[in-house]
Amino acid sequence: MPVTNEGFEPLIVAFCCNWCSYAGADLAGVSRMSYSSNVRIIRVPCSSRVNPSFIIRAFQRGADGVLVAGCHPGDCHYHSGNFFTRRRLTVLKQMMEYLGIEPERFQVRWISGSEGAKFAMVMNSVAEEIKRLGPNRKLRDVR
C-alpha cells in the first residue's frame, strides 16, 4: 500500500544564527513573505553554537526535520564560526544514514540578513521536502 502524506503537518526545528539567518527571518516578516508555519526557530548567537547533539535530540523528541542556518561562509560575524559549522555538520550529515534517518531531514543553509526572500523560499522548500518524506519515526520510537 503506498504511503500517503496527505494532511501531514511536519514539525521542523530551525537553528538560526542571530546575525544573519535570524535577521533574514525577521526581514521575511517585515516584508510579509508568507512561508510554511511548520518551522520553529531557535535563536543561537552563531551557527557554530549548534552542537550536533541538539539536532539528534530534536529528532529523538519527534521533530520531522532540522535546519541549521548561518551566515554565508566567509561572512561570519565571528570571523570563522560557520567554517566550523560547515565541517561539523558535514560529518553529522554523513552519520544520518547510519542513524537510520533520511539525510534530507537534516539541512544546512546559508542565509544572510538581507535575504528575507531566500529565507521564506528555503523554509518552504524544506517543509515540502519533509512533507514528502513523511513523519520521522525512527528515533522517536527509541525514546
Next chain:
Amino acid sequence: MKRIGVFICWCGSNIAATVDIDRVIAAAQKMSGVVYADQNKYTCSEIGQAMIKDAIKEYRLDRVVIGSCSPRMHENTFRKTVESAGLNPYYLEIANIREQCSWVHKDKEAGTAKAISLIRTAVAKAAMNEALFAAEMPITRRALVIGGGIAGIQAALDIADTGFEVDLVEREPSIGGRMAQLDKTFPTLDCSACILTPKMVDVAQHEKIKLITYAEVDKVEGYLGNFTVTIRSKARSVDLQKCIGCGECIAKCPSKVASEFEEGLVQRRAIYTPFPQAVPNKPAIDRAHCRFFTAGKCKVCQKVCPADAIDYEMADRLLTNQYGAIVVATGFDTHKLNNYGEYAYGKHPDVLTSLEFERLLNASGPTGGKILRPSDGKEPKTVAFIQCVGSRDKAKGNPYCAKICCMYTAKHAILLSEKVPGSKAFVFYIDVRTAGKDYEEFYTRAYEECGASYIKGNVSKVFPDGDKLLVRSVDVLSGALVELSVDMVVLAASVDARADAKELAQKLAVTVNAHKFFTEAHPKLRPVDTQTAGIFLAGMCQGPKDIPETVAQASAAAVKVAAIFSKQSLLGNPTVAEVEPKLCSGDLSCMAVCPYGAISEQVVEERRGREMVPRKIAQVNAALCQGCGACTVACRPGAINLKGFTNQQILAEVDAICL
C-alpha cells in the same frame, strides 16, 4: 519553582489580527512555572511597560516572557523594564510572535498554534535563565590613529580636542598623505596645501598628539579599551631631537632616486623630506638608495650636518604602547596600469596618470605649476582625459567606481583652460557621476565655461603619432568613430586598497572585502565601526570616497572613540563562555577554535591523595570573548558552556518545540 510572567503584545493589529491572543493567554496559563499571563495592545508603550513592572511586584515574578516583536527590535527596551522592577535584565526572554509568526502566517489557526509553541519555548528557556552580570573593564584612554593622511589627521585632531591622548602613526617620513600631493580640490578649487598644511602643523603642535612618523604597526593584541600595540619605528638615521631641518644634507647628497611624492616625475635625494611643507620637516635616509649603506662610503650628509644629527648606527625600534581604541586611516593606492598597454602609459612620456598631471599643476611640483609635456617641455594645447581606467572594468580592472575621477577630471579640465589659454580638453567617459553638493554645477562649468568636450565612449587605443598622440574611440551617442590627435593624454587611474591592507587587517582582526577595502560593521548604520569593537575606520581604506566624506568619516570615528573614553569603565557582554573546571579535561580543543584568542590555559592545583598536583585547564577571558559559542561544541567533556545560551537552555527549547 520559578514564578514566570507571560505578557502577550497585540502590537495593534499586527499580531492580534492573525493570532488569537485569548487562546495564547489561556494556553500560557497552563504552562509549567507560569503564574501570571496578560495581554497589552502595545507592550513597548509606557503603559505596557508599567503593566509588566506592576505585575512583577504584585505576583512576585522572577522570570518574564514577552511575546512580541523580534528581540532584535526591543530586547534592550524590555531588559531595562525588567531591570527597573528589580530583576536581573537577563531574566527576560522574548518570543518572536510578530516577524516570525503573525506577519508570515496568514492562517489564524496555524498562527495561533505556532504562537503558543513559541511562547512555550520561551517559557522553557526563561525557567533556566540565570542572572548575568557584565564584567567591568578598565579603559586605557589613549587612542591610536594609523595613517597620517587627511583622514588620520582629522581623526587625531578631533580626538585630541576632546582632551584625550592620541598617537598618530605614519609610515612615510611626513604626514600629509595623498591630499598633500594635490594641487586644488573640487568643487571649490581651494588650494589643497593651503587647507591641509595648517592642520598638519596643528597635529605637530597639539599637546595631546604624539606624532610617530616613519613607523608602522607591527602587532596588535588585546581588545576594546585595552589594546597592546607594537609599533616599529623605522631607522630614520637622522636624530629628530638634534636635527634643525636646515636641509644642507639634502642639497649635498649625491644619490638620486625617483620621488614617490612627485609620482616619479623628478628625482629626490637618498636623504630627503618628501615635500617642502613636510611635518616634521626633518629628513630621513632611504637606506636602500643611500651610497653609504649600499656602497659603504660617502657620509657626505654627516660631514655637512651642522647639528651632528646624522646617525648611521640607528636601528629600528619597537615601541609597545597601550591604547583604548584604534582608528584605521591608511588610505589607498592608485591602480597599477600594467593591464592597460593600449593606452601607451609608460611607453610614451606624454601619457600621464591623473596624479602625475596633478603634480604638473602644483606650484611646488616638478614644473613649478606649469603644464608642460614631459617629452619636450612644451605646453600642450590639446589634452585627452580618459576616464575609468581600471574602474568599472570587470575584465581587467576593478568592478567598482573609484568615485573621485569624474570630479577631479572636471577640475583638471577647468585648470587646464586657466593655465594654458586657448587649450582644449577632451574627456572620454562612460558616465559622468557628480552626486555631491555643488558637484554638478562644477562639472557643468567645465564644459560650459571652460570649453571641455565630453565624449561618451571607451578609448580603444592611444598611438604615438610623431610628437602627438592619436586617441581612437567611438562616440556612442552619435555612433561615429572618433580619432583625435592630442598633445597629452591623462588617464584617470582607479583607486585600489593598499597592497598590504590584508596584512594589516589580520593584525587588527578586522575583515576586508573582495577588493581588500576594510569592511564596516553595517553598511548603512555603522559605517565607521568595524566588526571588532574599539577599531574604527576613516577614509579611503574603507572604500572610495572624496575629501569631504573622508573628513566626515574621520570626525565620526573620533566621536566613537571619545564616546568610549568618556566612560570610566566599559561593560562587557555578559553572554560569554564559561569553563567548569571540574569537567575540563585540559585538552584545549576550545582554544583552537576560538576566533578571538579568548581562551588560554591555566594551571590549577588539585588534591590527589595527599599531594597537591598541578593540572592544566582552559580559562576564558570574559573581556575578549564575544560569545559565539564555537568552543562549546568543540569541548568533548562538555565543560565549556555559553552563558545565556547554555546547552541546557537550548535543549529545553528543543524539547518545548517538540512537545
